[in-house]
Amino acid sequence: MAKPSFAGLFSSNRKLSDENKLTKFVFELETLKIGSDDLIDVRTRLGYYLVSYIAGKFLGLQAIRALSKSWGASFQHHDSGWLIFRFAQDGDRQRILVGGPYFVNSPPLLLKAMPEYFEFKEDDISLTLVWATLLSLPLECWHPNALGKIGSKLSTPISMDSLTMKMERVSHARILVEADASKQLVDQVDFMIPNGVMRTQPLVYEFTPKFCTNCNRFGHLERSCQSAQSPAAGAAMPAVPTATDVPFELKRGSPLSGLL
Structure with a gap:
């Protein structure tokens, strides 16, 4: 029995039926507007x-x-x-x-x-999640509103970790924020507490990936960007590894794991 071709596996993909028919619309305005009723949840x-x-x-x-x-x-x-x-x-x-x-x-x-x-899009690549550690933050400021305001000064706050929420590790608070890796991360936030005292809160980021603004890619910085350097004549280009070249290894780690 002949082995089916790759294209044959999807031969039924383009068959017409009542379920996949589309409707023709007539527009009164030049601008095409897609409404909420036209979208998939x-x-x-x-x-x-x-x-x-x-x-x-x-x-x-x-x-x-x-x-x-x-x-x-x-x-x-x-x-x-x-x-x-x-x-x-x-x-x-x-x-x-x-x-x-x-x-x-x-x-x-x-x-x-x-x-x-x-x-x-590639434009979205630079936005990534990072954990920010707030060392010696007063316990009164561990309220979600206070942490959310501090996180908003960094970028977009996402959540606090469970130990911060339960106040089971009082040496530091920890919040997850969405940051733009193409920009310099904020290393401190100034804020006033209810007694009128201004406080400078230092921030330590658990992991900040290298991001090159030249080629819009993670993994290296501008000074080592290959796309900004012309390869020498006759120089061999590095081979791109495949799934069979490298045995997979799954890791989970953190430079600040000792603080957990």
């Missing part, structure tokens, strides 16, 4: 998503699939290079989101919740 239809980018050379899909399986998530690879992890429950997605950073064969796996109307 992605969460209801498909579940809960995290999108990710590898901060460095992509070492193949084998390790990513293994990681996705360990999370209980399904995985898709977008043609743009973005990785998509799908979860049936939002609680599982949140658990994985705040549980990082994660590393796949050394390069960090940068995760974030998929924003509304996400277009999988």
Whole structure:
């Protein structure tokens, strides 16, 4: 029996039926407007998503699939290079989101919740999640509102960790923020407390991936960017590793893990 071709596996994809027919619309205005009734509720239809980018050379899909399986998530690879992890429950997605950073064969796996109307563009690559540690923050300031205001001075606050929420580790508070890796991160925040005293709060970031603003890629800085340097005549270009070249290794780590 002949083995079916790859194209044959999708031969039924373009068959017409009543379910996939489209309707022709007549427009009174020149501007085409897509209303809320014209949109798919992605969460209801498909579940809960995290999108990710590898901060460095992509070492193949084998390790990513293994990681996705360990999370209980399904995985898709977008043609743009973005990785998509799908979860049936939002609680599982949140658990994985705040549980990082994660590393796949050394390069960090940068995760974030998929924003509304996400277009999988390169412009979105520089936005990534980082944990910020607030050393010796007065306990009165561990309220979600206070932490949210401090986080808003950094970028976009996402959450606090569970030990901060339960006040079970009083040496420092820890918050997750979405930051633009192409910009210098704030290293301190000044704020006034109710007794009128101005306080300068130092910040330590748990993990800040290298980001090159020259090629808009993670994994290196501008001074070592290959795209900004012309290769010498006859020089061999480095080979791109595949899934079979490198045995996969899944890691989870943190430079500040001793503070947990």
